[in-house]
Amino acid sequence: MQSFGLIHVEFLAWAALWTVGLSLIAFVGGGLLGFAVALARVSGSLAVRAAAIVYIQIVQGTPLLILLFLIYFGVAVAGFSGVPAILAAGAGLTVYSSGFLAEIWRGCIQSVPKTQWEAAECLALTRWQRMTRVILPQALRMATAPTVGFLVQIVKNTSLASVVGFVELSQAGKLINNSIFEPFTIFVTVALFYFALCFPLSTWSRSLERKLNVSRR
Template sequence: MGIQEFTYLLQGLAWTLFLTAIGFAGGIFFGLVVALMRVSPSAWLRVPAICWIGLFQGTPLLMQLFVAYFGLPLIGFDLPAWGAVSVALTAHASAFLGEIWRGAIQAVPKGQSEAAQALGLHGVSRMFDVVLPQAFKLSLPATVGFLVQLLKGTSLAAIVGFIELARAGTIVSNQIYRPLLVFGVVGAMYFAMCWPLSLWGRTLERRMAAGQAK
């Protein structure tokens, strides 16, 4: 495998990181909305959030990519391949992150919110100044773990013809007829991205467990 093929793989790697960043950033924003709706006392907000989470957790990411790529143009949204994939990854991430953060919000002791209420803080301030900072800390290991899954999930974008790292590996392999070498390099690239994140997530989890034990 020459420098030209390796450079092509690096271009696919850049697209993989780009898709991961877009999906995760969008998932953070919309996931927070979903989480707040999920813990809302209003059924008008809570039920749609439950349905959203159930839909995207209960269907394969591959199907979600197909729907975004082929379905959005049918309703007037003619997006490029990377745009459709980004929409699918964002929706997918928002459902999973929303449920992760819902659990973290509900894991914060109620006494914290009650103490804030006793100090005269209104509902929005109690949530954003007292509950969410603690919930974010509790959810951090699971959030990092999902980021690893999302990064690996970008490989499914190849099914709609988008050239990210896995697809670039397939193209290079078909050109030089050395699949073991090419996918060994591709696998090493995924490992170099995912392993540090997994290690960080486990470290955070151990720190939290040690802090709770004290």
């Protein structure tokens, strides 16, 4: 039997690229959807607000694993068999990220003082102008650090995509282990890959937080 060697590390590195790709899909998709949900969450209309709350509660109250199953098998039930694993995993992680990013950003939007809304309103700005010109630029500053922090969660949670047959870092580790059975060495290496991806992100998040605390600008 072959032992753990360079070829396996190369395989893991290749799989790590898929982890990065899936993370990007989840972050971009979840970011767009989450931004829309965050805006709906602070909407002037009670019905829109309620719909956003229900969406967030459902997403946050469902384990990511179940979300992935629901989408993977749900799409098959709906008559589209043979969904590519990347689509199912991407969609599941997008929904998951949107639920959390929406709530993070909702908090940032609402932490802009009410007097800023009032001042903008008294200058005859429309609700949309108040949001885009006055509130969001200030909320953005507050949102940067926690958003980058959440990116770390996304990267780690892509490991669950293996359940729908997507070969990313964790699944690649399992595959190697099935063939050479050196679990400790293999999963330590896998963990190092995750660490190499996440550590720069959390360092960046912390430095952003420091920088934005020093100056409000």
